Amino acid sequence: MAQKITPDLVKKRMAGERVSLVGGAGFIGHNLALALRQIGVEVQIVDNLMQNNMLANVSDMDIDDFRRQLNHNFLVQRFEMMRNAGVVMDNADARSMTDLAETLKRFQPTKIVHLSAISSAVDAKKVPGHCFDLQLVTLRNVLEFTRLFPNEVNEVVFMSSSTVYGDFETETVDENVRPRPYGIYANAKFMGERLIRTYHDQYGLGITIIRPSALYGERCISRRVSQVFIENALMGKPLLLEGGGDGRLDFTYIEDLVDGIIRSMAATAGAGSSNTFNITFGNARTILELANVVKSVVPNAILEERPRDVIKPIRGTLSTERAREHLNFVPNWPLEVGYKRYCEWYVDQWERTRHRMEFN
Numbered sequence: 001m002a003q004k005i006t007p008d009l010v011k012k013r014m015a016g017e018r019v020s021l022v023g024g025a026g027f028i029g030h031n032l033a034l035a036l037r038q039i040g041v042e043v044q045i046v047d048n049l050m051q052n053n054m055l056a057n058v059s060d061m062d063i064d065d066f067r068r069q070l071n072h073n074f075l076v077q078r079f080e081m082m083r084n085a086g087v088v089m090d091n092a093d094a095r096s097m098t099d100l101a102e103t104l105k106r107f108q109p110t111k112i113v114h115l116s117a118i119s120s121a122v123d124a125k126k127v128p129g130h131c132f133d134l135q136l137v138t139l140r141n142v143l144e145f146t147r148l149f150p151n152e153v154n155e156v157v158f159m160s161s162s163t164v165y166g167d168f169e170t171e172t173v174d175e176n177v178r179p180r181p182y183g184i185y186a187n188a189k190f191m192g193e194r195l196i197r198t199y200h201d202q203y204g205l206g207i208t209i210i211r212p213s214a215l216y217g218e219r220c221i222s223r224r225v226s227q228v229f230i231e232n233a234l235m236g237k238p239l240l241l242e243g244g245g246d247g248r249l250d251f252t253y254i255e256d257l258v259d260g261i262i263r264s265m266a267a268t269a270g271a272g273s274s275n276t277f278n279i280t281f282g283n284a285r286t287i288l289e290l291a292n293v294v295k296s297v298v299p300n301a302i303l304e305e306r307p308r309d310v311i312k313p314i315r316g317t318l319s320t321e322r323a324r325e326h327l328n329f330v331p332n333w334p335l336e337v338g339y340k341r342y343c344e345w346y347v348d349q350w351e352r353t354r355h356r357m358e359f360n
Contacts, residue, residue, distance in 0.1 A: 020109035023116025124185035162213035217254030233301035243308030245288030253338030282320035
């Protein structure tokens with residue numbers, strides 16, 4: 001019988017591991033890096049800083065100066081926190097096999113987490129070639145590194161997406177449901193899954209595929225609905241509720257996702273193993289419920305109903321039973337607790353930024 005995955009066992013099994021996070025300077029990556037350092041794991045970030053970076057924030061014409069400064073503060077916080085935690089940060093382009101191989105050889109990772117991607121399906125549709133480069137070319141190079149230097153990397157973790165399921169035909173989906181991805185972003189994620197499974201089948205690579213959903217949390221600048229809602233409330237703009245806000249998403253706090261990822265790495269059997277896990281809160285909530293949490297923090301928030309957008313996918317709950325069984329994964333942050341915490345943090349950051357800008 002397999003050992004129950006506990007925090008102590010996670011720390012014991014991860015001792016001596018060296019983890020490279022490819023595309024790891026983003027929202028998920030920097031939080032994962034910090035959590036790994038907390039249990040003593042050596043961590044390397046490999047990132048070309050093209051996505052959600054300082055330059056993009058400065059040049060973005062769709063946001064005002066105040067929010068540009070707010071995002072800048074979040075980005076600076078990411079790097080300061082990683083620096084203080086002792087994370088190794090390498091500015092390298094994972095689309096270049098030469099750059100990636102040189103950077104990884106220098107660090108000598110035992111595990112690699114592939115996070116490189118455009119974080120928005122809307123943006124991916126606008127620049128499909130760039131989406132393929134960031135999600136698939138980089139993954140190919142990671143996998144080729146493991147093939148060219150066998151016995152050095154015992155596991156590759158691929159950050160996939162709940163979008164690979166497409167429209168949910170039932171209220172809940174588990175990992176046995178056949179994916180039916182729609183759109184550039186979702187199909188690129190599913191192609192990544194197929195590619196990494198092929199390297200497992202043909203070269204014995206140990207792999208783990210993670211499917212998260214509707215993430216939210218501190219220092220995110222990816223313009224997810226969770227961020228847009230709290231920002232709109234603070235700016236006096238309406239929170240738009242399509243179809244009255246009856247759409248459902250499995251909202252997941254970043255701390256729950258990071259806990260699940262690390263548990264999956266500790267549970268892996270190494271070379272030859274293969275696992276796929278939904279790592280979410282495991283209970284879909286409506287957009288209206290999300291808006292109501294915002295209103296509990298910002299009472300003047302305006303809720304405004306709009307007709308439902310018929311092209312948006314039908315979503316629901318991602319079952320976490322497999323993760324519960326194999327990883328002892330139990331999410332700790334329901335929407336009323338985790339999202340409220342995030343909203344309160346966002347309000348504090350908003351006021352701090354306003355104060356600094358008024359006195360500068």
